[in-house]
Amino acid sequence: MVNGWTAGWNALARRTQCWILPPSCVLCGDRGQSPLLDICAPCAADLPLNPSACPRCAQPLLPGFVVPGACARCLSRPHPFDRALAPFLYDYPLDHLIHAFKYGAVLAYGRVLGTLLAHYVCARGEPQPQALLPVPLHPKRHRERGFNQAHELARPMAELLEIPIDDTLCRRRRATEDQTELNAAQRRRNVRNAFCLTRKPQYTHVALIDDVLTTGSTAGEVAKILKLQGVERVEVWAIARAASQLQKGSP
Numbered sequence: 001m002v003n004g005w006t007a008g009w010n011a012l013a014r015r016t017q018c019w020i021l022p023p024s025c026v027l028c029g030d031r032g033q034s035p036l037l038d039i040c041a042p043c044a045a046d047l048p049l050n051p052s053a054c055p056r057c058a059q060p061l062l063p064g065f066v067v068p069g070a071c072a073r074c075l076s077r078p079h080p081f082d083r084a085l086a087p088f089l090y091d092y093p094l095d096h097l098i099h100a101f102k103y104g105a106v107l108a109y110g111r112v113l114g115t116l117l118a119h120y121v122c123a124r125g126e127p128q129p130q131a132l133l134p135v136p137l138h139p140k141r142h143r144e145r146g147f148n149q150a151h152e153l154a155r156p157m158a159e160l161l162e163i164p165i166d167d168t169l170c171r172r173r174r175a176t177e178d179q180t181e182l183n184a185a186q187r188r189r190n191v192r193n194a195f196c197l198t199r200k201p202q203y204t205h206v207a208l209i210d211d212v213l214t215t216g217s218t219a220g221e222v223a224k225i226l227k228l229q230g231v232e233r234v235e236v237w238a239i240a241r242a243a244s245q246l247q248k249g250s251p
């Protein structure tokens with residue numbers, strides 16, 4: 001968990017670091033600007049937005065299609081989570097940043113992405129969850145990678161939104177196959193019963209943090225066990241939504 005003292009210390013350390021080593025844009029190398037610091041305003045404005053999305057699962061929809069309720073997928077087979085937010089599409093240059101962050105251990109990119117996500121959430125002005133829950137890696141994968149990308153994304157979010165990270169509540173008890181090459185049904189099977197809780201949750205509202213939301217099967221599996229244990233509202237916050245195909249919405 002990140003407490004208030006730790007968050008305050010992190011903020012001070014970051015201000016000191018900015019003074020000694022001014023931030024530069026991760027995409028063009030120009031000087032970074034407040035409040036995003038590690039990305040300049042023109043590069044931030046060029047990122048691929050996900051503006052026309054299902055309000056339940058953040059699935060990109062055909063441009064201009066108004067969706068007051070949810071997409072066809074959410075209406076026919078609702079996800080266990082209440083709502084997903086993903087401000088960007090998994091497209092250039094975000095896919096490059098995410099790939100380098102996750103597989104190349106460029107943690108500075110994770111800090112940029114987490115900061116962007118925090119600003120997006122903050123601008124919505126909605127009731128905030130009581131805790132940020134990074135989707136856990138299996139301990140073996142965690143050891144191989146050296147870090148959990150979801151936790152690295154959650155760090156700047158915890159600091160900016162002043163919400164604690166809880167990375168001990170949920171555990172991945174089964175090492176699952178890499179989902180990259182799997183279709184939706186295979187992904188669902190792959191993560192079934194892969195997670196467990198280490199204690200009874202004390203929260204009524206949480207946000208799961210993940211890097212990319214594809215079919216929602218992983219986040220859905222975690223949301224399912226949280227809901228079974230009494231968490232009333234489970235949101236999923238991811239930096240990007242990968243879409244296999246654009247959908248029409250349904251009223």
Ligand SMILES: [Zn+2]
Pocket residue numbers: 025026027028029030039040041042043044
């Ligand atoms: Zn730039």
Ligand SMILES: [Zn+2]
Pocket residue numbers: 054055056057058059070071072073074
């Ligand atoms: Zn949907």
